[in-house]
Amino acid sequence: MVCRIVLLLTGIAVFAASAASPNILIILADDMGYGDMGCMGSKRLKTPHLDALAASGVLCSQAYVASPVCSPSRAGLITGRDPRRFGYEGNLNQSVANYATRPELLGLPPGEHTLGDHLRSSGYNTALIGKWHLGKGDAFHPNQRGFDHFCGMLGGSHGYFPKLDKNQLERNGQPLREFSNPYLTDFFTDEALGWLGSRTKPWFLFLSYNAPHGPLQATEEDLAKFAHIENKKRRTYAAMMLALDRGVGKVQAKLKESGQLENTLIVFFSDNGGATGNASWNGPLSGVKGCLREGGVRVPMIWSWPDNLPKATHCDTPVSSLDLLPTFMAAAEGNVLPLRSPLSHEDKRNYTKATNQFGAYDGMNVLPVLKGAPVLIKRTLFWRIQGQAAILSGNDKLIRLSHRPAQFFQPTTDLAEANDLAPQESETFKRLFRQLADWEATLPTVPLWGSSPFWSSQSAKHYDTWLPRDEQR
Numbered sequence: 001m002v003c004r005i006v007l008l009l010t011g012i013a014v015f016a017a018s019a020a021s022p023n024i025l026i027i028l029a030d031d032m033g034y035g036d037m038g039c040m041g042s043k044r045l046k047t048p049h050l051d052a053l054a055a056s057g058v059l060c061s062q063a064y065v066a067s068p069v070c071s072p073s074r075a076g077l078i079t080g081r082d083p084r085r086f087g088y089e090g091n092l093n094q095s096v097a098n099y100a101t102r103p104e105l106l107g108l109p110p111g112e113h114t115l116g117d118h119l120r121s122s123g124y125n126t127a128l129i130g131k132w133h134l135g136k137g138d139a140f141h142p143n144q145r146g147f148d149h150f151c152g153m154l155g156g157s158h159g160y161f162p163k164l165d166k167n168q169l170e171r172n173g174q175p176l177r178e179f180s181n182p183y184l185t186d187f188f189t190d191e192a193l194g195w196l197g198s199r200t201k202p203w204f205l206f207l208s209y210n211a212p213h214g215p216l217q218a219t220e221e222d223l224a225k226f227a228h229i230e231n232k233k234r235r236t237y238a239a240m241m242l243a244l245d246r247g248v249g250k251v252q253a254k255l256k257e258s259g260q261l262e263n264t265l266i267v268f269f270s271d272n273g274g275a276t277g278n279a280s281w282n283g284p285l286s287g288v289k290g291c292l293r294e295g296g297v298r299v300p301m302i303w304s305w306p307d308n309l310p311k312a313t314h315c316d317t318p319v320s321s322l323d324l325l326p327t328f329m330a331a332a333e334g335n336v337l338p339l340r341s342p343l344s345h346e347d348k349r350n351y352t353k354a355t356n357q358f359g360a361y362d363g364m365n366v367l368p369v370l371k372g373a374p375v376l377i378k379r380t381l382f383w384r385i386q387g388q389a390a391i392l393s394g395n396d397k398l399i400r401l402s403h404r405p406a407q408f409f410q411p412t413t414d415l416a417e418a419n420d421l422a423p424q425e426s427e428t429f430k431r432l433f434r435q436l437a438d439w440e441a442t443l444p445t446v447p448l449w450g451s452s453p454f455w456s457s458q459s460a461k462h463y464d465t466w467l468p469r470d471e472q473r
Helices: 048-055 070-079 097-101 115-121 184-196 220-224 232-257 321-332 426-441 457-465
Strands: 006-009 012-015 023-029 058-064 125-131 149-153 169-171 203-208 264-270 298-304 313-315 380-385 388-393 396-401 407-409
Touching (some): 023 232, 023 321, 048 232, 048 264, 070 115, 070 321, 115 125, 115 203, 115 321, 125 184, 149 184, 184 203, 232 264, 264 321, 380 426, 388 426, 396 426, 407 426
Parallel strands (some): 023 203, 058 313, 125 149, 125 203
Antiparallel strands (some): 006 012, 149 169, 264 298, 380 388, 388 396, 396 407
């Protein structure tokens, strides 16, 4: 057991991280398609560094995120809690009433702890570089939410060629007026390399790229490498992925050069599935960003930790972005911070129910699974957004829709969710419906901001046509 020195700071026990504690690095893509890496089947994109990262560790093919859209997905991964527990259902731009003109009221509730909070309390240096998208008000700022260093954008998207005198980028609260690189993805990589170069104790870095989220913009040099792709959008998307992949390679090279790579736990994934507008490819999955079919919530996830995880292995056990918190704390031999007490109008089960050894945190430590332990896991995961709700229990998945009858799939064997088993599986269907209703009964009656219980007719039409498409298109 690692020996720690206990300090008292603002009433919270703070532990000094051991020199043996691993560094922890999240690299997040934005709106990346399920099939858009070489290791996931792409024949046209070039992702040699991501493929090498997968070869250095464990590639999880059935990983899930907390939401099919950016902001609540990030709220889930950064808190280790189902974001619906605290009313975080939709993107911050889905606002109602006066919230649209009061951005300071929208964001991750201050009572929720972040990965930065947990790991900083265990003695880690912490940084977030890139996209935040969890609130623009002062109370939501990354520097107030557990991150010693922040450089990037508070909002959900940004142009990739920012102007010096007109941009929404900052470093620790100060507007940016100079850039080491004119292309934003490369700039975020440079910022990460600079921060890593001055670390003297275990660190946690959340490298949150906004690529390949729109707008579709790439450098001419990167575009020239994909002249063989006729579709202009797909060509630009490929070039944007190349820049992201290049950044991953540079960060790995920096860690190797400084002797830190072997004891760095790296996790790579996307915040949700590929979007309709960025020419991404979700491989064999149906559905896209915003949809509760597999293509909206299922992502490839890579875990690499050379000192502790096997190399070149594949994991088809379901894992979740909610698992980051308990897995990181187990690796760091640290303790999660206690949740606040529930308010009088809140369901106490969202704060006190012992869903696992971490209380009301929703994930699990997946290190044993990643190491190949013969662990039989039957995960139950829930989602709800904009007229849709879904439950995945083992191999059974029910999707309840506002515009058509509920559907029942078994995605482990039916990746495209092409075979609706609702008529045949009546008992299982009813059981899942009851479980979904019981879960929803614990949630806040009204989300923190607008999330309509009904889809528009246009969205409903899109749901019925979001089928797997050939990558060539």
